Amino acid sequence: MSYALSTLWFERQRYLPAVLAVAFSCLLIALQCGLLLGLFSITSIPIDESSADIWVAHPDVPSVDLGIPIPEAWQSYLAVPEIAHTEPYIEGFAYWKKPTGGTELVLIIGARLGPDSIGAIRQLTPELRMLLSETSSAVIDEGEFTRLGIEKVGDTAEILGKRVRIVGTVSGLRSLAGPYLFCSLDTARKFLNPPPGQCTFILGKCHDKEDAPKVVERLKAHPRKLYPFTTQDFSFHSQMHWLTKTKAGIALGLAAALGLLVGAVVTSQTLYSATVASLKEYAVLRALGIPRWRMAMMVVSQAFWVGIAGIAFAIPTIFGIAFVGAEVGAKIMLPYWLLIFATSITLVMAMLSGLFALRSLRMVEPVTLLR
Amino acid sequence: MRADGLPLTPSMKAWGLTRSYGSGDTKTYALRNVSLEIYPGQIALLMGPSGSGKSTLLAVLSGLLHPDAGTVLTLDKDLWAMNERQREAFRLEHFGFIFQGYNLFPALTAREQLEMILKWGTGCSARDATARTSDVLTMLGMSKKAHLRPMQLSGGEKQRVAIGRALIKQPNFVFADEPTAALDWKQGQHVIELLRAAAHDQGSTILVVAHDARIIPFVDRVLHLEDGILYEGEERPMELYGGPTAPSPGYIAQ
Numbered sequence: 001m002s003y004a005l006s007t008l009w010f011e012r013q014r015y016l017p018a019v020l021a022v023a024f025s026c027l028l029i030a031l032q033c034g035l036l037l038g039l040f041s042i043t044s045i046p047i048d049e050s051s052a053d054i055w056v057a058h059p060d061v062p063s064v065d066l067g068i069p070i071p072e073a074w075q076s077y078l079a080v081p082e083i084a085h086t087e088p089y090i091e092g093f094a095y096w097k098k099p100t101g102g103t104e105l106v107l108i109i110g111a112r113l114g115p116d117s118i119g120a121i122r123q124l125t126p127e128l129r130m131l132l133s134e135t136s137s138a139v140i141d142e143g144e145f146t147r148l149g150i151e152k153v154g155d156t157a158e159i160l161g162k163r164v165r166i167v168g169t170v171s172g173l174r175s176l177a178g179p180y181l182f183c184s185l186d187t188a189r190k191f192l193n194p195p196p197g198q199c200t201f202i203l204g205k206c207h208d209k210e211d212a213p214k215v216v217e218r219l220k221a222h223p224r225k226l227y228p229f230t231t232q233d234f235s236f237h238s239q240m241h242w243l244t245k246t247k248a249g250i251a252l253g254l255a256a257a258l259g260l261l262v263g264a265v266v267t268s269q270t271l272y273s274a275t276v277a278s279l280k281e282y283a284v285l286r287a288l289g290i291p292r293w294r295m296a297m298m299v300v301s302q303a304f305w306v307g308i309a310g311i312a313f314a315i316p317t318i319f320g321i322a323f324v325g326a327e328v329g330a331k332i333m334l335p336y337w338l339l340i341f342a343t344s345i346t347l348v349m350a351m352l353s354g355l356f357a358l359r360s361l362r363m364v365e366p367v368t369l370l371r
Numbered sequence: 372m373r374a375d376g377l378p379l380t381p382s383m384k385a386w387g388l389t390r391s392y393g394s395g396d397t398k399t400y401a402l403r404n405v406s407l408e409i410y411p412g413q414i415a416l417l418m419g420p421s422g423s424g425k426s427t428l429l430a431v432l433s434g435l436l437h438p439d440a441g442t443v444l445t446l447d448k449d450l451w452a453m454n455e456r457q458r459e460a461f462r463l464e465h466f467g468f469i470f471q472g473y474n475l476f477p478a479l480t481a482r483e484q485l486e487m488i489l490k491w492g493t494g495c496s497a498r499d500a501t502a503r504t505s506d507v508l509t510m511l512g513m514s515k516k517a518h519l520r521p522m523q524l525s526g527g528e529k530q531r532v533a534i535g536r537a538l539i540k541q542p543n544f545v546f547a548d549e550p551t552a553a554l555d556w557k558q559g560q561h562v563i564e565l566l567r568a569a570a571h572d573q574g575s576t577i578l579v580v581a582h583d584a585r586i587i588p589f590v591d592r593v594l595h596l597e598d599g600i601l602y603e604g605e606e607r608p609m610e611l612y613g614g615p616t617a618p619s620p621g622y623i624a625q
Contacts, residue, residue, distance in 0.1 A: 003479060003487060010478035010520070280474045284536070285491070287435060287470075289463025294491045367435040369470040370426040370548050 004301035008309070011274065015306055018270035022310025022350050023317065025263030029256045030318045030342035031332060036243065036252050038331030042176045043242045044235040046091070046109050049121035049173070053212040054083070054204035055234045056219065059227045066241075067091055067200030077222060078204045082211040087112050088199035089119040090188040093178060097158040098149025105178035106148070106159070108138075110188020118205045121182060123170040131167040132184050142169040144179040159191045176242070263346065264353045267306060271357035275299055279364055287366035296358050303354020307347040314346070315339070381408035382543060382576045383432065388441035390427050390599075401427035402438065403599040411543070414570040414577040416586055419596035425580045426548060428596060432578065433466055433546040434458045446543065463492050467537030467575075469547040473529040475521040481532045482508065482517040485539045492540060507535045511565065527558030534565055538575075545569060547579045556585060563589045 008015050041048070047055065056078065058068035075086045090110040095103045111119030113129040120129065128139055145151060148166075156165045164181075173180055183191075185199075194200070206212050212230045219228040229237060243249045275282070282295050318339075322332040386406035391398050401424035409415050419425050430436035432443055434450050443450040446465065453461060475484050482504055489500040508514045511531045521529055530550060537545050547566060551559030563579070563586050570577045570591070579590065587593055595602040 003476075003483065006483070007476070007478040278476065280472060281476045284468065284470060284474045285488075286459075287433075287462065287466075287468045288488060288492060288536070288540070289459050289461070289466065290488070290491050291459065291463075366468075367430050369468075369472070369474065370430045370435065371471065 002301060004298050005305050007274075007298075008302055008305050014274055014277075015270060015302075015309075018267040018306045018350075018353075019309045019313060021263045021266035021270075022307055022346055023313035025259045025349060026311055026314035026342050026346040027318055027321070028259030029345060030314070030334065030338060031321060032252050032255050032259075033338050033342065034318075034322060034332040034334045035325075035330065036248055037239065037333040037335070037338065039176065040239040040242045040248075041235075041331065041333055042174065044238040045173055045175070046121060046180065047231055047235045047238060049123065050111075050119055050203070050231070051122070051205065052089075052118040052203035053206045053209050053231055054078070054216060054219075054228055055231065056202040056204070056226050056228045057200075057234075059225055061227065069194045069198035069200060070202065072197055072199045072202070074202050074224070074226065077219070077224060077226060078202060080215060080218070082206050082208070082215050083204045084207045085116065085118060085205040087117065087119055087203055088185065089201040089203050090185055090192060090194060090199045092188075092192045092194075092200065094159050094191050096148060096164075096178075096181075099155070099157055100149035102149065104148055106181045107175060107178045108159075108181045108183060108188050108191050110183050110185045110192075113184050118203050121170070121173070123173065124182060128168045128170070132182070132187070134167070135184070135186050135190060136163055137165050137167040138181040138183040138187065139168045139170055140166055140179055140181060141173045141175075142171050143174050147179055160193070162190060164191070260345065260349050263310075264349050264356075267303065267350050267353035268356045271299060271303055271306070271354055272360045274302070275357060275360040276363065279360070280369060282361065282364045283366045283369050286364050287369065292361060292364075295361055295364070299358055299361065300351060300354040303350050303357070304347070306354075307350030310350065311343045311346060315343075318342075379410045379413075382411040383409045383443065383445040385432060385443045386441060388428070388431055388443070389439045390424075390431060390436065391439055400424075400599045402431065402441075405441070405596075405599070405601045407594065407601060409576055409578060411576050412570055412574045413591040414567050414579060414589070415592040415594060416590040417578060417580045417594045417596060418582070418584075421582075423596045424599045425596050428601070429546050429548055429578065429580050433468065433544070434462055463540075465543045467540060467542035467545040469530075469533050469537045469545065469550045471549045471552055473521065473526075473533045475529060475532055475536075477521055480518050480520055481513055481524065481528075481535075484532055485535050488536055488539050503539065504535075507539050510568075511535050525558075527554050527561065530554060530558070530562055531565070534562065538569055538573075541573065541575075543575060545575055545577045547577065547581075549581055550579060551581060551583055551586065559583065559585075560589070 056074060058070045061068050072088045078086045092108060093105055094108050096106040097103050111117055113120055113132055131137060132139060150157060150166060153166055153168055156163050206215065216228045216230050219226050285295065322334055325332045388402050388405040390402040391400045393399055405428060417425050427436065431438045437451060450458065485504045485507060486500045489495050489503060508517050511534065513528065513531055516524060516528060551562050554562060566577050566579065567589055569575045593604060595604060
């Protein structure tokens with residue numbers, strides 16, 4: 001065992017505040033980001049719940065809920081051997097006129113409804129699809145009735161002066177912005193009025209899902225300047241758009257920076273005072289001619305191990321809190337890249353704190369040992 | 372004189388050493404024109420009352436405190452003409468220290484305290500460090516306690532570890548400041564015997580600063596420092612008692 005690690009273990013009570021501060025920083029960053037990802041994953045529900053492998057959009061499209069019309073004829077560009085099936089997808093915001101008065105912005109999502117449809121969300125059962133085949137009918141999340149000023153399935157309201165009827169509900173698809181209105185392509189055309197022959201996205205389904213990234217790369221090189229994504233990429237792209245657009249990213253950054261600062265100050269001070277407590281021992285080493293950098297390495301490796309111990313505390317706690325969060329309805333997403341990010345940044349913070357604590361070694365003066 | 376009758380060559384020669392603290396009216400002299408020679412294979416004891424400048428002299432001779440004036444020639448090198456880095460390297464190669472406190476790392480075992488010096492200082496391999504540490508611990512009678520940390524050791528044992536730390540590099544010089552002060556006489560005697568053995572068996576030059584007159588029979592030579600002036604022998608010579616302005620007796624040779 002290294003001298004730094006032996007010291008850390010033997011004097012664990014002294015180093016515990018630093019370990020806990022590192023754990024706190026790591027926890028704060030991972031949970032903050034995880035909560036936000038959970039929140040913004042809502043913005044990509046229509047993408048995540050579809051069966052498509054490839055999404056082709058207008059080059060300027062920032063997010064799934066902010067589509068720009070493209071010609072439906074672009075489907076022909078997707079006529080490549082790997083793709084089994086393509087279809088158009090229409091979506092856009094519209095004003096919902098509540099029967100109780102007032103309006104609400106809704107996001108209309110129109111897709112084909114057949115059993116082999118790749119745009120329709122999975123939650124749409126064959127029964128619901130049957131009901132949606134009637135023009136001007138829509139399905140909403142079961143939690144959106146109040147927001148839409150209606151009470152039950154069968155109620156009607158108006159969009160663009162045209163009547164719309166709710167024919168069924170799904171669950172777990174509440175939105176961040178306007179409520180989602182799932183409907184057929186015809187209904188979506190009726191309420192969104194896209195130019196003739198235009199849709200918002202073109203979706204593709206591969207014979208083998210694994211081919212999607214390869215096909216996307218080829219489509220990117222297409223002279224027509226298509227803007228293709230795999231489903232995973234488009235989902236991420238949409239979430240990141242909301243993260244940056246809403247400035248939530250800045251709030252998150254500040255909160256995480258605060259967590260890091262607290263961690264850095266406590267870690268640095270703990271290492272500083274631990275080093276000061278050993279000044280006489282270090283002074284003997286200096287008298288014996290041991291170079292100063294050896295002692296600096298000792299402090300920095302202590303910082304490293306404090307970081308590792310803090311992360312070891314943090315990881316199970318993060319998963320524990322995420323589990324409890326899920327139980328009470330807070331969605332905390334913890335993808336592996338987020339955990340790598342949170343642990344790396346806290347480890348770097350711990351090491352920098354160690355470097356900052358090195359100033360204590362300047363006080364090492366062997367002559368003070370001779371009284 | 373050596374056993375064959377030839378004169379000894381000093382391993383360290385110092386002359387004209389002066390060191391003061393403070394300035395103006397508060398200026399006090401810890402060393403006044405001190406000169407001496409010390410020899411390999413000998414243990415020399417430096418005595419004197421508190422505040423006589425013993426620790427200052429030890430610090431100046433061992434390269435830890437810059438003198439105001441004077442020269443320290445050790446192994447034919449001028450210690451105070453070196454730059455800081457050269458002096459540090461010189462200390463690493465040639466000097467061992469034993470201080471009043473044991474100053475051992477609380478978290479490390481007796482073995483680790485010694486190995487650390489070899490691994491960090493000399494860059495020797497882990498295997499060599501372990502072997503040499505075992506030898507030194509055996510010599511100190513500490514081989515059965517190698518795995519213990521300072522809090523599990525008695526004062527005498529801790530001091531033996533501190534001595535081991537000073538001797539592990541097999542230095543040419545060992546400077547010891549009150550190595551027996553915190554020990555009972557039995558333990559103190561053992562410590563001084565260890566230092567004596569290092570001088571006589573390994574040929575090291577050992578300079579011990581101590582108050583305890585019981586050490587005198589165990590050393591080869593006694594030096595006496597009072598008011599910054601160095602005398603050879605146990606007591607300050609009567610004829611030199613003349614107040615703080617008395618001239619230095621000058622060069623003291625064996």
